[in-house]
Amino acid sequence: MSDSIRQLTLSHVVLPLANPVSDAKVLTGRQRPLTEIVLLFVEVTTAGGHQGMGFSYSKRAGGPAQFAHLREVADVAIGRDPSDIDRIYQSLLWAGASVGRSGVATQAIAALDVAMWDLKARRADLPLAKLIGAHRDSCRVYNTSGGFLQASVEEVKERASASLEAGIGGIKMKVGQPDWRTDLDRVSAVRDHLAATPLMVDANQQWDRARARRMCRELEAYDLSWIEEPLDAWDAVGHSDLSQTFDTPIATGEMLTSVPEHLALIDAGYRGIVQPDAPRIGGITPFLRFATLASHAGLALAPHYAMEIHLHLAATYPTEPWVEHFEWLSPLFNERVDIREGRMWVPERSGLGFTLSDRMRALTLETATVGP
Structure with missing residues (x-):
């Protein structure tokens, strides 16, 4: 009815x-x-x-x-x-x-x-993931909120340890400072601290093509899970070139605000990780439209931010994704995400599983x- x-x-x-x-x-x-x-x-x-x-x-x-x-x-x-x-x-x-x-x-x-x-x-x-059709009941999870650049290296290390103790499986830290040597020193210190833990870095679009190539080459030594936004978000050709040149995966897409903007990456031959953000791309409807095309192109998925939404969407992706953990929005909801053993678990509650x-x-x- x-x-x-x-x-x-x-x-x-x-x-x-x-x-x-x-x-x-x-x-x-x-x-x-x-x-x-x-x-x-x-x-x-x-x-x-x-x-x-x-x-x-x-x-x-x-x-x-x-x-x-x-x-x-x-x-x-x-x-x-x-x-x-x-x-x-x-x-x-x-x-x-x-x-x-x-x-x-x-x-x-x-x-x-x-x-x-x-x-x-x-x-x-039904949980949203089940309504769409889930491939898994949990997703790998990494934390970003502890790795910003105003924090000292010691603070980043302390917050990383706290995240791992809380059940989070990976750590992302920010790079892209005016002095690239400082970036390498910080990455080296955090990598030594985390040993084999998955580690990602995010330059937030602050390198030009020449600097990005040099930094990607230097960062190959640190066994990173990915290098995020090394270039301007709309430089599809540049990101494609880096993704085909280096062993460390390249990740981008969080700033793009439509399906056509994301498709430019695929059209350019991009081989990295895509990071669509449902609120930014225009909602779940266009997110799913692009996710189908990204899967067809063989791209890995790591949605940006808004874990309360993206946990469900990542769970429906055919290949194993990552979900980004930010605790910032948690005060707005009565429920909390379930994180353990390096993974974030899809709520059994109906819908998104959150109330205001x-x-x-x-x-x-x-x-x-x-x-x-």
């Missing part, structure tokens, strides 16, 4: 970080330290009483724009059958077509798209109701 979307509640949430964090973009003067995460939450309710929850996010800029855009176009979803997710998605795209099909426009739509997938899985009384906390409500700056 069909149902229909009766009401949407949009929430503009600002989550302060306990301490400002810096990656290479800060040390090169391109950005300020990150002090907060801005989120757009959507709660959807149907005429039949079913509910779903989704979110997207922004860092440093764009949060109010996401809220404003979705508030402007969301009414086209009212009265629609929530089972027809892609049909609704296309209607939302066309409602905001004058501002394009990537960036803020699709990141705003992403929050509603995630909520509809959550609703569909809850209505089926009182803390999320307290951090909400503005809400809007769409529908009666």
Whole structure:
């Protein structure tokens, strides 16, 4: 029996970080330290009483724009059958077509798209991964939040040890500083500390092609699981060249905001690891579309951030993925992810398996109701 979307509640949430964090973009003067995460939450309710929850996010800029855009176009979803997710998605795209099909426009739509997938899985009384079709019940997990550049090497080592003791299986640290020798010294110290533990590095787009080739060559000695964003995120040809030149895998894709932008990597012959981010690419619907193409191209997967969403999506990927652990969003939810033995386990709860906390409500700056 069909149902229909009766009401949407949009929430503009600002989550302060306990301490400002810096990656290479800060040390090169391109950005300020990150002090907060801005989120757009959507709660959807149907005429039949079913509910779903989704979110997207922004860092440093764009949060109010996401809220404003979705508030402007969301009414086209009212009265629609929530089972027809892609049909609704296309209607939302066309409602905001004058501002394009990537960036803020699709990141705003992403929050509603995630909520509809959550609703569909809850209505089926299945975890989202099971609704889509899971290949595994858990995924390898690595931590990033302890490896930022404002932290000393000793702090990075201490946080890495704490993460491993908490059951996390891999550690990622930031590189890309103005003095490349400092990067190598820090990587060497952390590699010595971690021994055989999987270790990844992330340059956050701060090398040009010549520096990236030199750094990738130097970093080959450290048995890294991957080198992330050595080049500008939109340099598909450059990333492809590095992925075909070095033994250490190259990883990129987190900053891309549409399926066509990701496809440019495949078209360029990229052979590395793809890191799509569901809230950034426009939601679960386009994420799954690209994941099918990435799998066909034989690419490995390691989704960026938003583990509460990506755990489910990674579990549906045919080959063994990685999931990124950030504890930053945890206060916004009542439930916690299950991490043990180097893996993150898919919740047995229906949908995404998360409900919104009182803390999320307290951090909400503005809400809007769409529908009666």
